[in-house]
Amino acid sequence: MKIAFLATKLTKHDAISNYSVDILKKLSGSHKVDLYTFANQAEIPSKAGQYNYTSIKDHNLKSVFFSTTKIYQLARKLEKYDLLILCGPDVPVLVSAHLARHFNPDLKLIWDFHGLTPIRYIYFKDKLLTCIRRTVSFQSMKTSDLILVRSESIKREIEQYVNSAERLKISVIPIGINLNHFTNVDAEEIRKKHNLYSHFVLLYVGRLAPSKQVDFLIKALPNLNQDFILVIVGGGIEKENLENLAASLKVRDRVIFAGRVSDEDLPKYYASSDAFVTASLHEGFCVPIIESFACGKPAVVPDRTAMPEVVDGGGFIYDGSIEDFLLKLKNFKNRVILEELNIKVNQVIKKYDISKVSEEYLKIIEKFMDESK
Numbered sequence: 001m002k003i004a005f006l007a008t009k010l011t012k013h014d015a016i017s018n019y020s021v022d023i024l025k026k027l028s029g030s031h032k033v034d035l036y037t038f039a040n041q042a043e044i045p046s047k048a049g050q051y052n053y054t055s056i057k058d059h060n061l062k063s064v065f066f067s068t069t070k071i072y073q074l075a076r077k078l079e080k081y082d083l084l085i086l087c088g089p090d091v092p093v094l095v096s097a098h099l100a101r102h103f104n105p106d107l108k109l110i111w112d113f114h115g116l117t118p119i120r121y122i123y124f125k126d127k128l129l130t131c132i133r134r135t136v137s138f139q140s141m142k143t144s145d146l147i148l149v150r151s152e153s154i155k156r157e158i159e160q161y162v163n164s165a166e167r168l169k170i171s172v173i174p175i176g177i178n179l180n181h182f183t184n185v186d187a188e189e190i191r192k193k194h195n196l197y198s199h200f201v202l203l204y205v206g207r208l209a210p211s212k213q214v215d216f217l218i219k220a221l222p223n224l225n226q227d228f229i230l231v232i233v234g235g236g237i238e239k240e241n242l243e244n245l246a247a248s249l250k251v252r253d254r255v256i257f258a259g260r261v262s263d264e265d266l267p268k269y270y271a272s273s274d275a276f277v278t279a280s281l282h283e284g285f286c287v288p289i290i291e292s293f294a295c296g297k298p299a300v301v302p303d304r305t306a307m308p309e310v311v312d313g314g315g316f317i318y319d320g321s322i323e324d325f326l327l328k329l330k331n332f333k334n335r336v337i338l339e340e341l342n343i344k345v346n347q348v349i350k351k352y353d354i355s356k357v358s359e360e361y362l363k364i365i366e367k368f369m370d371e372s373k
Contacts, residue, residue, distance in 0.1 A: 115284025
């Protein structure tokens with residue numbers, strides 16, 4: 001079977017990109033697979049071919065505009081495959097994919113959908129582009145053959161955009177990670193670097209964007225004793241605002257902005273923490289939850305979108321208020337609860353092992369293709 005994996009951009013130190021590379025490894029072990037992107041910084045398996053949509057080799061307005069002039073040429077390339085996996089490609093690429101099926105009616109299209117942040121949480125300057133991409137993506141799903149989503153939450157979100165017959169085409173398969181990368185990690189380097197000794201370390205990993213509500217975590221600190229500190233891993237436009245907020249609340253010395261860190265250092269931050277915390281308004285999956293689990297650390301998350309589903313008993317779910325968040329943190333003083341939580345974390349993480357997830361991914365695709373013959 002010849003497969004084209006159509007993505008937008010694969011980058012370093014990005015969980016979804018790492019996941020995509022692992023899926024490519026699994027697929028290319030049994031089939032001929034080619035990766036198409038605007039730009040790729042990741043190391044893909046040697047058996048997989050690699051192509052760029054344009055000569056610009058970057059994903060920006062210029063390259064997207066230029067790709068519109070390549071729609072026909074790309075469609076002619078894609079028509080020669082048996083299957084196209086659409087992993088969030090941009091609008092012109094989607095047009096090429098469906099045009100390719102016009103040229104080759106036997107060509108199958110499978111959407112690998114990781115979710116889209118709702119328009120209300122998008123920056124004003126990005127709202128129009130996001131709205132266009134959402135509209136075209138959902139229209140593409142309606143005429144594709146199968147949709148793979150990362151959580152039941154995402155499935156419920158997109159069901160409103162497809163009719164009842166099309167809902168039967170939606171399959172849920174979680175994101176997986178390499179568990180070995182997060183086990184037996186020496187956290188001493190990070191503890192020493194940030195002087196984390198004798199502290200209860202709350203860790204946030206992710207973008208510093210308004211919808212992530214990192215300010216909520218900082219506002220909770222004055223209500224916690226001095227033992228609690230917050231380590232923030234990630235970057236974004238909210239950083240300066242968050243630093244100013246911490247200073248105004250007189251907790252700047254209890255908030256550590258670690259910035260973006262490498263894939264090699266990230267497990268060390270999880271290992272040096274006591275719990276992963278988030279107050280995000282929307283998550284289609286939330287990879288940091290399972291990365292934290294892989295290091296044996298529980299999570300404290302709000303009762304929103306996919307987060308309770310992913311936690312699955314391996315942490316505490318709060319109702320979104322600071323009061324309930326603080327109440328859940330008090331559970332960490334109960335040794336019996338923590339021991340039970342540790343057992344659950346070790347059980348839950350097994351289903352997110354990338355070797356199992358990629359095997360399931362391959363089986364779903366092969367079964368679908370066999371049934372389509």
